[in-house]
Amino acid sequence: MKIAIFSNDKQKSRMFRRKLMRELRRLDIVVTNQDPDIVITVGGDGTLLSAFHRYAHQIDHIRFIGVHTGHLGFYTDWRDYELPELVEALANDSGQSVSYPxxxxxxxxxxxxxxxxxxxxxxxxxxxxxxxxxxxxxxxxxxxxxxxxxxxxxxxxxxxxxxxxxxxxxxxxxxxxxxxxxxxxxxxxxxxxxxxxxxxxxxxxxxxxxxxxxxxxxxxxxxxxxxxxxxxxxxxxxxERIHFARYRHMHFWDRVEDAFIGSKQAHGKRGPQA
Known part of the structure; x- marks a missing residue:
């Protein structure tokens, strides 16, 4: 499995990228920008959009993973403090994905x-x-x-x-x-x-x-x-369709609620995983 890491220039994103690269190499996972199987974006939705257009000619065989290091990420499943969980999911990858139009x-x-x-x-x-x-x-x-x-x-x-x-x-x-x-x-x-x-x-x-x-x-x-x-x-x-590597998946309407309403977070409640 070959993985590309695409991050923005913010300090928190650069730090996460360095740590992630170190962990992936420890697992003998190839980190390269050439013909990757998975593209991990570190930043927010804008970073993922940029990565999508960079690899648009290869999206038929690429899966995307979004890590967000800011305040809001609609396409990002992972937070920067979840590095160990993300690395474990990558180590046990079985090709699972979800695709969107x-x-x-x-x-x-x-x-x-x-x-x-x-x-x-x-x-x-x-x-x-x-x-x-x-x-x-x-x-x-x-x-x-x-x-x-x-x-x-x-x-x-x-x-x-x-x-x-x-x-x-x-x-x-x-x-x-x-x-x-x-x-x-x-x-x-x-x-x-x-x-x-x-x-x-x-x-x-x-x-x-x-x-x-x-x-x-x-x-x-x-x-x-x-x-x-x-x-x-x-x-x-x-x-064409975009494919996301989904090792865990929050229900779409939970994403919408979290992004625009936030009432569950305010009351300490989280929706079911699907």
Whole structure:
């Protein structure tokens, strides 16, 4: 088994990384960034997102493990003070994992070139200084003509991130679906949108065909793309999936409660492990 360790630059993360490397080498586990079987991220959700995009071309055979050294980690199962337990789990690894859907993004430019990406959380398209105008197609059928700041298309795991702040629903990650949420839409006598997040089935896709402008900002997770004028962007559930090595697994709704409500922690209660 080959393991890569991907950490942020904070002191606590660097210290954990050094200790983990020492323990893995003691067990004769290969620590390398080349073709790893497992990628352990040390930091938070942002660190895991960065690692995901670094290894996106290899995710069919990589499992991720998140260790969080900060205050909140939705993708991270382990805390920095649980090093002995994590090392023991790795020593007894039997390949157990859980997988979640990803977002497939195809960008077509007016010069007829295309780019393809996958996202773990979401993709957004917007204009900063002026109203964005785009036609929205679902399965090649015109659904609406959107006017507003932008649109956000998210995965089920990404439904707890930016999409939630836009009023989107929290989707269980076992659902094979995408969600589109509006960013400050304009609704009046001239322009009308659904004004509600929508959930797209796995055999459907969303295509945006914005007006020809050069100042669109398109994001893939935390990465921003400002390149050539965009002709259209198509979103669908990706064929690829992200795999997490889950030696223990907190129920999804316990994760949501812990991240956003915290009432169990305040009362000294913990939910069942599943």
């Amino acid at each position: 990803l977002l497939d993004v195809v960008i077509q430019y007016f010069d007829q070139t295309k780019e393809h990406y996958i996202a773990l959380n979401e993709s957004t398209i917007r204009r900063v200084n002026k109203t964005m105008k785009t036609d929205v197609y679902i399965r090649s059928e015109l659904f609406e003509s959107f006017r507003g700041d932008g649109l956000c298309i998210s995965t089920p795991t990404g439904s707890t991130a930016y999409s939630k702040s836009l009023g989107g629903a929290v989707l269980h990650p076992r659902l094979e679906a995408l969600q589109m949420a509006e960013i400050a839409s304009i609704n009046n006598r001239l322009f009308r949108t659904l004004s509600s997040p929508i959930v797209i089935a796995p055999d459907e896709d969303i295509t945006l065909r914005p007006d020809a402008q050069e100042d669109y900002i398109l994001t893939i997770d935390s990465f921003t793309h400002r390149e050539r004028p965009i002709s259209q962007v198509t979103f669908r559930v990706a064929k």
